[in-house]
Amino acid sequence: MLASNPVLGPNNLPRKLWKDWPPTDTLGENLNTNLTILTEQLGDNSDFFIRKFNIGSTDIRAAIVYINKISDIKTIQEYVLKPLMLDLSNTDVLKLDVSYDFKHYIKDHVLPLCTISETQFLYEVIEKLLAGSTALLIDGISGGLVLGTGSTAPQNFEEPASEALVRGPKIGFVNSLDENISLLRTRASDPNLRMLKCQVGERNKKNLVISYVDGVADPDLVDEVKRRIASIKIDDPLDSGYIEQLIEDNFMSPFPQVQSTERPDRVIASLLEGRVAILTDGTSYVSIVPVTFSMLLQSPEDYYVRWIPASLVRLLRFFAAFIALLGPAIYISFLSFHQGLIPTKLAISMAGTREGVPFPPFLEALIMEVVIEILREAGLRLPKPVGQTVGLVGGLVIGQAAVEAGIASPLMVIVVSLTAISSFAIPQYDAGIALRMLRFVAMFSAALLGIYGVVMFTLFLCIHFVKLKNFGIPYASPLVPYRLNDWKDFLIRAPLSMMKLRPKMMNVQDQTRQREDPMERK
Incomplete structure (x- = not known):
């Protein structure tokens, strides 16, 4: 019929x-x-x-x-x-x-x-x-x-340096909007993939393309993206970062509310989940909305390897995010207020390492954290070969010199170094920046009230997480509100054979993304 x-x-x-x-x-x-x-x-x-x-x-x-x-x-x-x-x-x-x-x-x-x-x-x-x-x-x-008129022009796409993978496509977007559209078209053959072009900019017009999969994405979400982009009144949006800041829900939040990526495979996977991509001319970064915090800790490589190692690595990222946010704060609170909670032998060892250090733990951690941030920023601005050398050698030399001069204890150097390394384990650079900023707030809370200050800081952060929404989607999803099906791709990555439905939090039109095999496996 x-x-x-x-x-x-x-x-x-x-x-x-x-x-x-x-x-x-x-x-x-x-x-x-x-x-x-x-x-x-x-x-x-x-x-x-x-x-x-x-x-x-x-x-x-x-x-x-x-x-x-x-x-x-x-x-x-x-x-x-x-x-x-x-x-x-x-x-x-x-x-x-x-x-x-x-x-x-x-x-x-x-x-x-x-x-x-x-x-x-x-x-x-x-x-x-x-x-x-x-x-x-x-x-x-x-x-x-x-x-047969397919384009045979040579492709000069390279793997994005900011999102390198061990296994997966070694290809990234470029600064040309037309080339990026072509790249998506050649990798996604879905006839329902839509590319809607518009212009933003009062004086200098900038071409944008809103991309989504018709029949999957929520029409209300697509209309909301169109409305927010149409409401942008700026002389010249020089980069996709302008667009991201002008369409986000809460500009006071430290967390990124628009996901940016240079990887076509990440964009295609997001479109098939019911999300919307925004391609901007003149930049290699594509913006994806909506986004939740858990998505910022996911990597495309999670789906290219088997589910057990992918789940373990994802759990490791969540632990790294915890260390990057609260590591120094917990160390300061225990060392300054709650020495009785530290095992005796460990407390004696920590006291020995701090002998001769003239600063309290908070000031000691603050100095080391600021030095690490300056080294990180300097390494980014210098040419790549020089920047890598400055970051590595500078960290080793300054850390060793600080210990020998009695400015910082060896254990504090270890804590700060572990915190810095943990922030690099986060796949999205913007999410790492947010945790780095909040780390200083957590340190101040620990210096004032100890572990109670850390707990209060965590509670306020959780309240902000629950209240924050991104294009109508709770930022804490799928944790709050609780959706059992979406947990298959949250803390762990379930086997692909079990992930037959798209995320319910996206309110997609077509919930099924993996059809049943008509022939049962023997």
Whole structure:
């Protein structure tokens, strides 16, 4: 039984499994009707183009349909439009039967292309379009010709330095918006992937593309993203960071409320979860909304390895985040207020290491933390070879000199070093910055009230987490509110065979992302 709308599948959702299209979904003889059907399916994309023209100097109407950037425009102009519009003589056209052998004549004698195929089915045309081919449709002829015009331009994509992986695609975005769109198109063949182009900037216009998967993403979320971007009134958004700051919910929060990435695989995975990506011209960073704090501790590599090591590494990241936030504060509170809670032998050893140190634990930790932050910032601003040397040698030399001069104890150097290393274990740089800032607040709380100050700081932080929302999604999800299904990809990463549903916190239209295998495993 066919659906009433040839573009929609069951439950009036856009079709996603094109191989399941019934064979009766074909292209008819009316050119305008065929273009309308294609426009309904792909027309929301800014890179979807239709070029109508007359064949030769006759009244025969035709059109080519292609996706920009993944199709070679020069090939289309030189080997498709020019032969059909200029080189084809009227004599050749008039002696042919348009309804019978005209299409075969064009295929065999007019178009000098290596790959030309005929098709009657709508799903085949869309599959080929998303692979870089061009569809030629002629009025009065059913079906169409699919022309091999895929772009063969060399790619100079490199792995992003800020998100390097041991296993996974070694490819990242570049500063060109068109190239980034092409990169997503070549890696995501979903016909429901939408690319909506808009402009931001009162004086200097900046091109943006809002990307989402139609039929998966929540329409209210997409509309909210469009509304916030349309409300931006700034002279020139120089980078995606401007856009992120202008569309976030709470500018007073220290936590990042927009996820930024240079990895196409992370963007595609986010789109399939029902999230929205914002591509900005002139930058290699793509913004993704909404985001929760747990997402900032996830890495694409978690899904490229087996679930047991991936889960252990993810738990290690959560522990590293805890150390990066509260490590020095706990050390200060125990050493300054709660020495009785420290085991006797350890307390004697710690007292011995602090002999001769003139500063209290808080001031000692503050000096070392500030020095580490200065070294980290200096290493980022210097050229890479010099920066790495300054960071490594500077840390070793200053730490050793501080111990020998009696400014800091060896144990404090260990705590500060462990804290700095733990912050590097967080995959998202923005999340690491937030924890580094809050670390100083936690240290002040510990210096004032000891462990009670650390507890109060943690409670206030939890209250802020629970109250903070990101495009209507609680920032503490899936912890609060509690959703059992979403916990399969929270503290641990469950086996892929168990992750059959998309995150419920995203309010997606299509909840299922892994269909049941029709053949049971023996």
